Amino acid sequence: MTAAPPPGDGQVGLVIDGREVRVPKGTLLLDAASEVGIHIPIYCAHPKMDPVAVCRMCLVQVEKLPKLQPACATVVSEGMVVDTQSDATAKAREGMLEFLLLNHPLDCPVCDRGGECDLQDFAFRYGPDTSRFPITEKVHFDKAVPLSDKIELDQERCILCWRCVRYYDEITGEKEIVLQQRGVHTAVATFDGQPLRSDYQGNLPEICPVGALTHRQYRFKARPWDLIRTKGVCPECSYGCNVFVDSRDFEVKRFASRDNPMVDDMWLCDRGRYSATSWNSTSRLRRPLVRDAAGGVRDVGVADAVKEAARRLLAVSERGGGEVIGVLGSPDCTNEEAWLLQRLAREVLRTPHIDHQLAEMLRLGPAEHALGIAEIESCTAVVVLGPEPEVNAPVLTLRLHKAATKRGVAVHRVAANAEPRDITARVGDARLVGVVADETNRARAAAVASALAGGGTAVKRMTVTRGGNGRGVKDMGLLPDLAPGYRPAVPAGMGGRAILESATSGSIQALLLLHAGGVLAGLGALVESALRIAKVVVVIDTKPGVLADAATVLIPGHSLMEKQGSVTNLEGRVQRIRAALPPATSVPSELRVLSMLAGALGAEGWGSGDLMEVHRALAADVPAYAAAGNGGRARWEVAAA
C-alpha cells in the first residue's frame, strides 16, 4: 500500500483504517492512531506510564498477524496495515467489556465517576447491549472502604487495570498500592491494610479509569455535567500547577488536573488539590469601612473609602513626604495588581518603601530561576539543598523522580548547609547541573552554584519562591531595591520587616497593605504594634483578621478564585487565572480601586484600571512578560555573575 520510504529517516509509514500515517520509529500503535484522530479505547494504557497491556481493551487487527494485537504495546513497523474497525476488533471489544462488566455492580447512578467514566463511555460505544451472565451471581466487595482520609476504594467497580499500582511504582516510587489475592478476589490493597501516607494520593481517582478510587472530599458533591470548569492555576505554592477549578452552585467542588507537561506533568499534590474547598469560606470582608480617630466605624461606599484613604495618606505625606508611607503587597497578588501597586507607591505616593514579605530578599537576579521545571530532565545532575524546596513545592518531587528513574539524571539531595566543596565532589563530572534551593537559602545556593561553575560545569539554578505568586510579585518589583524587570530602584527603600519596625518607631506613619493578611498572619507583636502606632492603615484584603480590625480605611478585595489576571510560577512561567466564583463583594476589582486611589491622590493618566489596560501597560514596561504571553516563560537577560 505505502511506497517504501527512504531508509534511515527515522520515520515509519503504516496504514491505519485506510489512512496513511508517518510517525517516528518506536511509536506505539495507539499513539500513531491518535495522530490521525483514530480513537482506540484504553484502560490500562496511560500517557505518563509504561505500557503493560493487561486490560486487552485496545486489541486491534494487524494484517498478517494471526491474533489481535494490543495497540498500547505494539510498536509500529514499516508497511503495517491496521484495522481498528474490523469485525474481529469489534467482537474483541464487546467480549472484553462483557467480561469487565461481569462483576461490575452497575451502580453508576450513585457513583461519583458517573458521567466521566471510561467504563461507562466504552460500554455505550463498544459494549454489548446485554450480558450473558446472571446479575444475581456477581462477586461483591465492601463498598466505600477508606484507604486513607482522602481516598475511598470501591473494589467492585475496579477493572484491575493496574494504573494505581503503576502510578505508585513509576510516578511516585512509593509503592503503597498493590493488587492482592488473585482471580475474582483480586483487590487493590495496601500493606497490612495501612492507610495511604503519600502526599500525592489525590491523583489516584484521576488515573483510575472507573469509579473504584474516589476522592472523599468530593464524594457525592456534584455530577460532572453540573460542574462549571474554569482553567486556573493552583494558588497553594509557586510551582504553578495547572488545574481545572470545577465549581457548582457558586462553590469550588474540586481542583482537577490540567496537564501541562512543562509544569505539573498532570500530577497535583494533595496540599494543593484539596485546598480547593478552602475558597468556599464565607468569612469574608464585604463592605468598605472607615474608622475615625476616636475608633468609631462608618460603613461607606467604595468611592468614599478611596477618597478618605487618599485624604489621610496625603495628610501624612504632606508633612513628612512620601517616605513616611510603607507599602506591602504579597504573593497573593496577581502580576497586574503587584505592578500597579508598585507604580502607585513609586510614582504617586513617592515612597521607596515597598515589599511583599518580611524575609529580606535583596539583589535578586533572574539567574536564580534560570532552570526550568522540565529542564530538570535534561540536566546531568540536580542538587537539591535541604528538604525545603520539596516541602514548599511538593510536585517538584515527582519531576525529580521522573528525571532520576526515566531520564537517568543523578539527583543529589544534600543538607541545606552542606559544604559546596563536598557537593562538587559528589556531583563529579557533569555537563549541566541544576541547583535547586528554597528562597530562604539563596546565599547557600549561590555558593554551591559558583563552586560547581568554578569547576567548568554549566550550572542553572532554580529557586522555590514562597507563596502562590512569589515569583511574579518579585518580577513586578514589589521589592525595596528592584523595580519591575529586575531594574534597580533608585532610591532603594526599606524591606517588609524594616517597614513594620519603622511603623512601630514612628518613622513610617502610614501603611498601604494589599492582600497582606497572609504574609503578616501569625507575626504577633511586631504587626500588632505597627498597626496600632501607624496613623493611617489602608487595608485591601479578603478576610477578617488583625489587619481588618486595625484598618483605618478598609476596602474588601477579591480572592484568587474571583478574579482574572496572571500569575508567574517559580521558573518564571506567566499563566492566566480566571474567575471561577462570583465575587463576595460588590467593590470593584483591586486594579480599579488602586487606579481610583491614584486619581484621588492627584495622579493623572491612570485610566480606569481595566485589566486589559493594566496588562498592556505592564507588558510595555516589562518586555519579558510581553514575550512570554500566556503560558510562556519570562526570559531575562542574565548578567554574567
Next chain:
Amino acid sequence: MTGRVLADDRRVDVALSEQTRVEISRQKERYPSARSAILPALWAVQHELGYLAPAGMEEVARILDLAPSEVQAVATFYSMYFQKPGGRHTVMVCVNVACALRGADDVVAYLERALGCPSGRTTADGMFTWQSTIECLGACGYAPMMQVDHRFYENLTPAKIDAILDRVAGEAGDDGHATMQAVAMPKAPPSVAPPPAEAEGPPSDARMPGTVKGESVPGQKRRRRGRPEGNDL
C-alpha cells in the same frame, strides 16, 4: 475433636530468628533480582512463624530491599502461604481431579467431622488448621492424599486419617512449625511406619526448599521415592 472455632485474628508479632534472616539473605544472593527471592523468603518466614505475620513480611521486605506491599502482593497470590495464624499443625487436602476421582470428597467430609470445624478454620484445641481449597499437591499417583505440615500422606482411608491425626497430635516437640534446623535434622520415624530405607531422612519428609537438602519441594521427593508413606496403616 469438636468444639469452638478459634477467632482468625490471633496474631504473633515476633521478630524472626537470626537463622531465618540468614536464610532469607542467602536466598537473595541466589537470584539476579531480589524480587525472585520473595517466594523462598516467605517459605522461611512461614516455616518459623506458622503463617506470614505482617511483621515477618516487613522483615522480608527490609532484607530484600523491597516495599512491604510488594511482598504481601506475592504472599496473598498463593494459597499455600497462610495469611492468618492457624493451629499447631496444618492439614491440606488435595481435591483436584485425580484425588477427586479417588474419593477426595469423602476425605473432606470425614475431616470436617473428625476435626469438628469447616475447611479454613482451626480446631477448638488449637491443634489443627485444615484446608480443602489448595490445588493439586502433586501426588496424583497415590490419591487421595493430604499434606500434614511438611509431610505427604497418601492412599487415604478414614482409618488412616484417624491414625495420622492421632499420631501427629501426640508427637511431642514436632509441631511442624519448628525451626529450619529441626526439620533439616532426621526425625525419629513415626511409630506406625517402617524405618526409612534411605539414610537421607525419613521417607515422609517432603523438605522445605532451602533446607539442608536444598532443592526439593513437597511432592517431588515422594514421587521419586515411589514408596507411599504409611502403607502399613
